[in-house]
Amino acid sequence: MTEIEKLTVLRDKLVARRRSLAESFQRVSPERLTGESITEIQNAIEAVNRAIEEETHTESSREAKRRAVPA
Numbered sequence: 001m002t003e004i005e006k007l008t009v010l011r012d013k014l015v016a017r018r019r020s021l022a023e024s025f026q027r028v029s030p031e032r033l034t035g036e037s038i039t040e041i042q043n044a045i046e047a048v049n050r051a052i053e054e055e056t057h058t059e060s061s062r063e064a065k066r067r068a069v070p071a
Contacts, residue, residue: 004055011048017041 018041025033 002055004052004059007048007052007055011045011052014041014045014048018045 018038021037021041025038
């Protein structure tokens with residue numbers, strides 16, 4: 001499994017957790033809602049997305065270098 005695949009799996013899990021939290025908030029009294037949990041998960045999702053972008057860029061750079069080197 002590549003790093004991008006691992007990060008994608010992690011992001012999918014985080015998104016599922018965020019959806020679950022949002023759903024659970026529908027059953028909680030408004031006084032208890034702070035949104036901190038969703039904010040933390042959203043920040044993690046965004047961090048994983050940045051990591052995926054970096055890995056994609058790194059792989060693209062490696063591939064370009066391989067093509068530039070004569071065989």
